[in-house]
Amino acid sequence: MRIPLQSATHAWWFAAGRLLGTIVAGLIVGALLGSIWGGLAIALAVHLTWQLVVLFRVEWWVRHRSFAVPPEIGGVWGEIISQIVRLHRRKRFHKQRFVQLVRQLQSSTAALPNGVVILNPQREIVWFNRMAGRLLDLRRAGDLGLRIENLLREPEFNRYLRLQDYANPVVIRRASRDDCYLALQIVPYGDGQQLLLVEDVSRQMRLEAVRRDFVANASHELRSPLTVISGYLETLSQDPALDRDLAGPVAEMRRQAERMTAIIHDLLELSRLEQTGEPVGGEPVDVAALLALLRKDVLARPVHPREVRERIDSDAALIGIESEIHSAFSNLVDNAAKYTPVEGSIEMRWWVDEDGGHFSVTDTGIGIPSEHIPRLTERFYRVDPGRSRATGGSGLGLAIVKHVLQRHGAELEVRSATAKGSTFTCHFPPQRVHVARAATAV
Numbered sequence: 465m466r467i468p469l470q471s472a473t474h475a476w477w478f479a480a481g482r483l484l485g486t487i488v489a490g491l492i493v494g495a496l497l498g499s500i501w502g503g504l505a506i507a508l509a510v511h512l513t514w515q516l517v518v519l520f521r522v523e524w525w526v527r528h529r530s531f532a533v534p535p536e537i538g539g540v541w542g543e544i545i546s547q548i549v550r551l552h553r554r555k556r557f558h559k560q561r562f563v564q565l566v567r568q569l570q571s572s573t574a575a576l577p578n579g580v581v582i583l584n585p586q587r588e589i590v591w592f593n594r595m596a597g598r599l600l601d602l603r604r605a606g607d608l609g610l611r612i613e614n615l616l617r618e619p620e621f622n623r624y625l626r627l628q629d630y631a632n633p634v635v636i637r638r639a640s641r642d643d644c645y646l647a648l649q650i651v652p653y654g655d656g657q658q659l660l661l662v663e664d665v666s667r668q669m670r671l672e673a674v675r676r677d678f679v680a681n682a683s684h685e686l687r688s689p690l691t692v693i694s695g696y697l698e699t700l701s702q703d704p705a706l707d708r709d710l711a712g713p714v715a716e717m718r719r720q721a722e723r724m725t726a727i728i729h730d731l732l733e734l735s736r737l738e739q740t741g742e743p744v745g746g747e748p749v750d751v752a753a754l755l756a757l758l759r760k761d762v763l764a765r766p767v768h769p770r771e772v773r774e775r776i777d778s779d780a781a782l783i784g785i786e787s788e789i790h791s792a793f794s795n796l797v798d799n800a801a802k803y804t805p806v807e808g809s810i811e812m813r814w815w816v817d818e819d820g821g822h823f824s825v826t827d828t829g830i831g832i833p834s835e836h837i838p839r840l841t842e843r844f845y846r847v848d849p850g851r852s853r854a855t856g857g858s859g860l861g862l863a864i865v866k867h868v869l870q871r872h873g874a875e876l877e878v879r880s881a882t883a884k885g886s887t888f889t890c891h892f893p894p895q896r897v898h899v900a901r902a903a904t905a906v
């Protein structure tokens with residue numbers, strides 16, 4: 465039904481005119497009947513009754529607005545009714561738009577290939593999409609309002625929440641399902657709200673495991689034939705009857721066989737370290753004794769920098785797996801020895817402060833151009849492939865260092881300047897430092 469649109473002023477003039485007309489009519493009737501006041505009272509009573517009837521109709525319509533048609537009334541009441549109708553239409557339009565928007569949002573998040581969970585500042589589940597429900601076994605009826613850590617009890621995820629380092633996702637293995645790996649990442653937003661993104665990475669993890677197994681198996685299989693070849697080459701090179709023309713090629717073959725053995729040894733070491741990315745425990749390692757051993761190894765090399773110093777600033781031990789710590793430190797010291805000329809020097813240092821334990825190797829060698837530093841720990845990455853091969857490097861040393869440090873919760877820092885030298889520092893967290901009780905009691 466169309467409500468006649470009158471201007472509000474017009475309606476008020478009309479209402480005032482009607483009241484005036486009623487009063488005049490009451491006065492005339494009163495004068496004719498001999499009682500002006502009586503006539504006026506009757507006229508006002510009729511007017512009031514009429515207003516009450518209109519008010520009743522308007523109020524009834526407002527209550528049953530969803531199905532009733534608006535009463536056809538003119539004047540101020542007509543104006544009020546048309547305003548209500550207009551407001552109602554506008555509200556319905558916005559509501560429909562909002563509902564449409566919510567539906568679109570719901571269907572687009574439902575179509576997302578990844579799971580999304582909205583958490584409030586207390587990390588209680590506010591909302592989740594279909595994929596998150598499927599991957600995390602969440603039930604819409606029972607799990608809304610529950611804390612996420614009570615539903616996902618995997619220790620890696622709890623550690624991730626505790627450390628609050630959300631820059632990278634954490635990969636967890638779902639205990640409830642076989643071979644299901646999920647990458648979880650928290651994205652904080654708004655006022656303490658958090659988005660939990662969930663991705664199924666089972667396929668990538670399976671491929672990664674296949675790659676790891678392949679490298680480990682291939683390296684293992686290559687080790688025995690190579691040992692035989694190296695053995696024969698050694699015997700051959702020591703044979704006095706060996707043709708002098710063949711001595712050179714045999715020596716080169718021996719060198720290459722040794723290089724291959726070193727690569728295979730490092731590949732096997734890497735695959736062993738990769739078996740589990742979880743932090744390891746370990747026993748106190750006597751760093752001073754280890755550095756003395758590493759110094760001896762450098763001095764035993766046929767060619768080495770003239771000066772090799774150790775500086776032990778703390779007698780605290782380092783908690784870790786001795787063989788792994790030895791392997792990491794010796795790789796760093798080996799590199800320093802390889803890439804520093806005879807007239808240069810190497811310094812190994814161990815010190816402890818409030819940030820934890822630190823081991824550094826400083827050399828005055830060839831240095832590394834800054835653009836190479838971020839990629840040094842990649843497998844087979846070499847700054848100068850020719851020179852590295854000539855020194856017998858496998859290209860895996862720093863990858864091993866990175867893995868060992870990761871397993872011990874430590875970080876590698878590299879500072880270097882071309883032609884001036886390099887400093888490789890391993891920073892271990894305070895929990896890895898073991899101060900002997902006897903020493904503290906003194």
Ligand code: ADP
Nearest residue numbers: 799800803846847848852857858859860861862
């Ligand atoms: P490699 O077995 O070839 O030495 P690493 O993984 O140990 O492999 O080191 C990667 C590369 O980093 C090396 O090839 C070398 O170019 C560079 N590098 C490592 N340590 C040093 C160092 N102390 N001085 C100069 N270059 C270094």
